[in-house]
Amino acid sequence: MTTMLIRRPGVAELHPVRTRRRWTVTKVALGVSVPVLFVLAWQLSAVFEWVDPYLYPPPSRLGPALVTLWEEGKLVDATVTSVRRIILGYLLGAGAGVVVGFLMGMSRALRAALEPFSWAWYTVPKLALLPIFLTIFGFGDTSVVVLIAVTVYFFVWISVMSAVMAVPAGYREAALMLRANSWEMFRQVLLPAALPEIFVGLRIAAGVSVLILVGIEFVISDQGLGYLIEQGRTLLLLEQSYVGILLVALVGYLFALLVKFIGRLFIRWTDEDNAIIPS
Amino acid sequence: MDHAGHPASPGATDGGPPAAPRITVREVTRSFVTNGRSAVHALGPLDLSIGDAEFLCVVGPSGCGKSTLLKIIAGLLAPSSGEVAIDVSGDHRIPIAMVFQDYGIYPWKTVRANVELGLRLSGRPPTERREIADDWLSRLGLADFADVYPGALSGGMRQRVSIARALAIDPEVLLMDEPFAALDAQLREVLQEELLTIWQARRRTVVFVTHSLEEALLLGDRVVVMSARPGRIIADITVPFERPRSSEVRTDPLFAKLRGELWTGLHSEVVAQFDAGKDRR
Numbered sequence: 001m002t003t004m005l006i007r008r009p010g011v012a013e014l015h016p017v018r019t020r021r022r023w024t025v026t027k028v029a030l031g032v033s034v035p036v037l038f039v040l041a042w043q044l045s046a047v048f049e050w051v052d053p054y055l056y057p058p059p060s061r062l063g064p065a066l067v068t069l070w071e072e073g074k075l076v077d078a079t080v081t082s083v084r085r086i087i088l089g090y091l092l093g094a095g096a097g098v099v100v101g102f103l104m105g106m107s108r109a110l111r112a113a114l115e116p117f118s119w120a121w122y123t124v125p126k127l128a129l130l131p132i133f134l135t136i137f138g139f140g141d142t143s144v145v146v147l148i149a150v151t152v153y154f155f156v157w158i159s160v161m162s163a164v165m166a167v168p169a170g171y172r173e174a175a176l177m178l179r180a181n182s183w184e185m186f187r188q189v190l191l192p193a194a195l196p197e198i199f200v201g202l203r204i205a206a207g208v209s210v211l212i213l214v215g216i217e218f219v220i221s222d223q224g225l226g227y228l229i230e231q232g233r234t235l236l237l238l239e240q241s242y243v244g245i246l247l248v249a250l251v252g253y254l255f256a257l258l259v260k261f262i263g264r265l266f267i268r269w270t271d272e273d274n275a276i277i278p279s
Numbered sequence: 280m281d282h283a284g285h286p287a288s289p290g291a292t293d294g295g296p297p298a299a300p301r302i303t304v305r306e307v308t309r310s311f312v313t314n315g316r317s318a319v320h321a322l323g324p325l326d327l328s329i330g331d332a333e334f335l336c337v338v339g340p341s342g343c344g345k346s347t348l349l350k351i352i353a354g355l356l357a358p359s360s361g362e363v364a365i366d367v368s369g370d371h372r373i374p375i376a377m378v379f380q381d382y383g384i385y386p387w388k389t390v391r392a393n394v395e396l397g398l399r400l401s402g403r404p405p406t407e408r409r410e411i412a413d414d415w416l417s418r419l420g421l422a423d424f425a426d427v428y429p430g431a432l433s434g435g436m437r438q439r440v441s442i443a444r445a446l447a448i449d450p451e452v453l454l455m456d457e458p459f460a461a462l463d464a465q466l467r468e469v470l471q472e473e474l475l476t477i478w479q480a481r482r483r484t485v486v487f488v489t490h491s492l493e494e495a496l497l498l499g500d501r502v503v504v505m506s507a508r509p510g511r512i513i514a515d516i517t518v519p520f521e522r523p524r525s526s527e528v529r530t531d532p533l534f535a536k537l538r539g540e541l542w543t544g545l546h547s548e549v550v551a552q553f554d555a556g557k558d559r560r
Binding site: 002007010016 | 312318366368
């Protein structure tokens with residue numbers, strides 16, 4: 001028995017530009033259709049009363065709730081407060097994490113001194129530290145921002161340190177032979193080499209910052225989206241809770257997307273994905 | 280046999296084997312689209328037929344599309360136009376093996392596990408694959424390193440692992456993309472000799488891409504020379520040296536003469552490719 005293996009141009013080769021354009025459209029369509037289907041299923045579950053629509057308000061009831069919250073000004077207030085807290089906390093924590101991550105990634109002594117201590121702190125749920133921060137910084141924004149910063153710091157620190165340590169010896173040796181000093185080694189080799197992995201850590205930390213924010217706002221119940229959700233629950237305004245949850249999801253998504261976009265601005269030398277898989 | 284539907288195209292090079300070809304390349308071109316718009320014409324149109332059990336060497340200036348051609352034959356890349364047909368007997372799960380220039384062996388597998396991989400993926404039982412892998416490892420002088428991770432090996436040894444992995448599955452077609460390019464000259468000669476011995480003992484169809492004219496003349500039944508980008512075939516010679524050969528053919532006066540002829544054809548192409556690179560500043 002003999003078989004012929006034939007290599008022919010595929011659609012992508014025959015119509016490269018069109019294929020590319022079509023994939024862009026398909027990509028967006030796929031990305032949008034999953035949430036749309038989700039909302040549809042959610043609505044249907046209420047229409048056919050698979051679940052009790054009073055305990056699980058359907059999307060159609062969220063619109064009016066959204067308008068009410070908007071008119072009361074609570075929506076904008078909560079969102080602005082939460083976004084401000086996330087951004088401040090994230091910038092502080094990520095900045096410190098990048099600096100310490102690089103220092104520890106580059107210095108064996110520093111690593112030996114700080115690694116055990118840092119890992120121990122990493123495992124402590126930061127929400128448990130909230131009472132301490134409330135005592136130090138008082139009841140309000142500062143405590144929330146510091147707590148987010150501390151949480152984000154650990155995630156970024158770990159990813160930066162491991163990314164720096166993983167930079168291949170060949171890159172380092174070539175720079176050493178060009179007589180690079182520590183700063184030049186950092187700037188010309190370690191920073192760009194570690195950047196792709198660092199941005200993975202930054203994106204994870206972006207999500208984590210939203211997680212911790214909602215947790216804090218639940219507990220201290222002063223302002224923000226977390227407070228909106230918590231208040232909706234206690235006052236049995238479930239629509240308000242649901243609107244809050246969706247807004248948190250949206251904020252988290254947009255934030256992670258922003259970090260990814262910034263990463264793409266800096267990282268020009270790799271493809272977004274080189275996923276070759278068996279067809 | 281179903282060759283009847285695939286006659287060699289008129290553009291196919293002469294000097295090809297009279298028997299039905301194992302691989303037929305018909306009017307193949309390849310362009311690369313960069314940034315959505317501008318297309319770089321990298322290869323062809325190119326016609327070529329490669330006979331069964333023929334050892335074909337492809338030489339040409341860097342960037343002329345040699346590797347692209349090999350990838351198209353391998354099926355890793357589709358042609359932009361044209362067609363490649365490869366006759367495989369059909370009872371092989373992995374009829375074509377490839378040896379990559381940068382080895383493509385896995386640092387997380389031991390040397391033996393790397394060599395066994397193809398056998399494992401084609402469902403051979405553990406004892407059998409171990410036997411076959413160890414046989415190839417000892418033939419390639421790696422028996423003592425079977426349980427070592429490739430990270431601990433030199434470049435030459437890694438490439439031997441990669442060759443062992445390809446040969447272990449006993450492929451019908453073996454594609455080699457400048458396999459010895461990264462090796463030092465002495466090791467290169469040793470491995471050329473090894474490959475020559477192995478191939479002469481069990482002849483398979485080989486397409487071997489190389490920079491080195493000596494390597495091509497030593498190993499090949501036939502040498503095709505490609506032009507600067509977009510790569511086309513500008514010469515196709517049959518190597519006259521008898522089989523079995525050894526590296527002694529290098530001292531044959533005809534060897535130097537053929538090398539000179541090939542270089543004359545190639546020289547202007549290399550310069551053309553080089554100058555094209557300079558202009559693009």
